Amino acid sequence: MVFVQAPGDSIKSIMPTEDKRQPECPKKSRLMDQYSAAIAEFSRTAAIVNMRMGVMYKGDYDRLTKAVDEARVLTEKAHRELLAHIEEHGC
């Protein structure tokens, strides 16, 4: 009887295939942070407008609604970037 020493890595071939997904993609988490920061800014400015509507000067109101609008645009942009990255990267 001949004993053949198995190469070290032959064990791996019988192991279940490992999950190839990366646990955490740094770019994805950066984009998600950006997205949630944009959402937070949007709800913050929108809440101020809702709370103080009718009790603030027109100039302040215009400035705030503009800030809400900009925050909304940023939120949408951040969301698109996040989705595009997930699509492209498969993460």
Ligand SMILES: [Zn+2]
């Ligand atoms: Zn990624």
